Amino acid sequence: MTLRLLLVDDDVLVRSGLRVILESEPDLTVVGDAGTGREALDVAAGTDPDVVLMDVRMPDMDGIAATRELVARDAQRPRVLVLTTFEDDDYLFRSLQAGASGFALKRADPDELVDAIRVVARGTSLVLPDLTRRLIASHAPARARGDAALPELTGREADVLRLVAGGLSNAEIATELYLSRETVKTHVSSVLLKLRARDRTQAVIAAYESGFMTT
Amino acid sequence: MPPSTFPRTAAEIVARLRAVVATAAGPGWPGRVLYALATLPIGVLCVALYAALVGSVVAVVYGIGVLLILLVLAAVRGFAGLDRRLARTLLAVDIPDGERVRRLPGVLAPLRRLVVSASTWRALGWVGVRVLLGVATLATAFFGTAVLLGLFYEVDWNLVNALPLLALVALDVVVTLVVLDLVVRLAASVAPRLLGAGAEQQIAALQQSSRRLADRNKLARDLHDTIGHSLTASLLQATAARRTLTPAEGRPVQPEFARQALGHIETNTRAALAELDRVLTVLRDGDGPAEGPAFAAPSLADLDDLLGSLRDGGLPVALVVDGEVDDVPPAVQELAYRVVQEGTTNVLRHAGTPLTVAQVVRSGDTLDVRVVNERASQLDSRPGPGGGRGLAGLRERTAAAGGTLRAEPTPTGGFELCATLPLAGAA
Structure with missing residues (x-):
């Protein structure tokens, strides 16, 4: 299966560089690019990408607003991977809050970047799990309302959510809980459904913001 | 009301007293002894300063007083500076520096600040305190010595009253020393208030440091936006160029893309270096005299290279x-x-x-x-x-x-x- 990508960055050089790097992977194809958030929305509507690689700071609608808009249009597709020059905590957390599935550094090794895209598309694990977990844990307001704020989860689902929020992948959760991967996948899906989270990143945010996970 | 209130308050009072004594405790008794010894001559100096001030106010009538007043005020400030150092060294109290009037540019600005500045008047207040401390020290020493002399020369010592008299002598010495020590400790606790930075100065210092912080934040943002961005773009172009030059299955080598990418990298790196140069100049300016740009500044003649x-x-x-x-x-x-x-x-x-x-x-x-x-x-x-x-x-x-x-x-x-x-x- 080929993944369809949309590149969004206000710098032509970043886009053309990324295009060459990503197109050299057999399972990735760049279906479009855009220089502003607003343009990204138009191009996304016309090209139906699987993953949008989104710059944060752009003129004429930044990446955070564009992500929010994309998510509002369709709860499932496309997934958004935020591309950032620096690990600017505040922007990154706001992008995740807006609905991005993960983030990657533009200066990352090309293989890491490609990996991040595949992980975001599959959704079976967090991108940069440790960084992401720490980012969410440190930014999520400590409301500490306890489990009550989350919809009823079964005991197993709560276990799974705790591990997801800990940054574990489905395979790792399967080992941890002595379950089959398929069972874990089912549990994760039902947790996401109950939390109305579009992916596990959003589930982790919900887990921290509700006080289910405490920092 | 809980029964523990009174003991707790008493404990608090004791704790506070301890804190006052502790802050004034200094590096030890030698410093305090030296400070006490210096109190008398300094007290005399302070009386002289006050006399000079009064004298110059009187001299205003004769037309030369204004200059004299300024001189005395300057002397008071200078004395306050010395005394601040004395207190720091001998009593180890932490006193922040006062306002530096001399650092102000021009002739009139320092003079104006000299008269208007609250720290001048607080220094004058400190001079008054110094006089009182001198009087207290003198009185204590005088009274203690008088009692001692009285005990030795006015009383007939014999075997019966020798012990109680010796006890009285010891008591006199101890009380005198304790009172002298208290005077020194009092000086140590008053000095920071009158010699330290006033509220207006603290606010000014705070404003200055927050301005510096804002400047640094702006600089960081600039670096982020310009150099960080140029380097990122160059990195991605370089990575892409290397890929297009690496033969792989189902992918032709694209030397044309690589050539363009190298041009972009050159442009971007040059811009990043120029920005780095500018930022470094700003940083050097902020830290003292500028040493001039690290690289030769480009001129119009360099445009050909740039456009190339x-x-x-x-x-x-x-x-x-x-x-x-x-x-x-x-x-x-x-x-x-x-x-x-x-x-x-x-x-x-x-x-x-x-x-x-x-x-x-x-x-x-x-x-x-x-x-x-x-x-x-x-x-x-x-x-x-x-x-x-x-x-x-x-x-x-x-x-x-x-x-x-x-x-x-x-x-x-x-x-x-x-x-x-x-x-x-x-x-």
Whole structure:
């Protein structure tokens, strides 16, 4: 299966560089690019990408607003991977809050970047799990309302959510809980459904913001 | 009311007393003894200062008093500075420096601050305290000695009263020493209040440090936006170029892309270095005398090189120079170079590779610098450099040189960056 990508960055050089790097992977194809958030929305509507690689700071609608808009249009597709020059905590957390599935550094090794895209598309694990977990844990307001704020989860689902929020992948959760991967996948899906989270990143945010996970 | 209230309050009082004593405790008794010994001569000096002040106020009548008053006030401040150091050394109390009137520029400003500054009047207050401390020390020492002498010479010592008399002598010595020590401790606890920084100074210092922080934040943001961005773009271009030159299955080698990428990398790196140079200059300026730029400032003659690498990057750009530009001051030449650099780099970044013209026109004592590009090719139909990452910095520099900078879309769908620089402005 080929993944369809949309590149969004206000710098032509970043886009053309990324295009060459990503197109050299057999399972990735760049279906479009855009220089502003607003343009990204138009191009996304016309090209139906699987993953949008989104710059944060752009003129004429930044990446955070564009992500929010994309998510509002369709709860499932496309997934958004935020591309950032620096690990600017505040922007990154706001992008995740807006609905991005993960983030990657533009200066990352090309293989890491490609990996991040595949992980975001599959959704079976967090991108940069440790960084992401720490980012969410440190930014999520400590409301500490306890489990009550989350919809009823079964005991197993709560276990799974705790591990997801800990940054574990489905395979790792399967080992941890002595379950089959398929069972874990089912549990994760039902947790996401109950939390109305579009992916596990959003589930982790919900887990921290509700006080289910405490920092 | 809980029964524990009274003991707790008492404990608090004891704790507070301990704290007062502890803050004034200093490095030990030798320092306190020295301080106590110095109290008397310094007290005499302080009386002299007060007398001088009163004398100069009287002298106002004779016309020379104002100068004398200023002199005495300056002497009071100088004395306060010395005494601050004395207290720091001998009593180890932490006293922040007062306002530095002498550091002010000009002649009148220091004089005005000398009279108006609250720290002058607090120093005067401290001089008064010093007089009282001197009197207290003198009185204590006098009374203690008088009692001692009385005990030795006015009383007939014999075997019966020797023990109680010795006890009285010891008591007299101990009480005198304790009172003297208390006087020193009192000085130690009052000194920071009258010799330290006043509220207005603390506020000023706070404002200054927050301004410095804001400057640093701005610098960090600038670095993030300019150098960080240029390096990121260069890195991605370099990575891409290497891939296009690496033969792989089902992928042709693309030397043309690699050549363009190298041109972009050259342009971007040069811009990043220029920005680094600017930031370093700012940092050096902030830390003391500037040592001049780390690299030779570019001039209009360097534009050919700049545009050459842009052409290698795929941008069709022409340079038009009108009028005599050889005698344009170096600072203006550099600024003009930066305008062309920013304008063309932005075209490449935001509009791709449309036809672009860089124009430098000398007319009288102004230099007009213009970078204008055609509508972007349909492959890259993006709006112009809306944000303009380096544009804000360039606008500041242009304004500082007395010029103006405009950046706006043209009616035909292109973009124009235009600077007017006075030749006298930055000479």
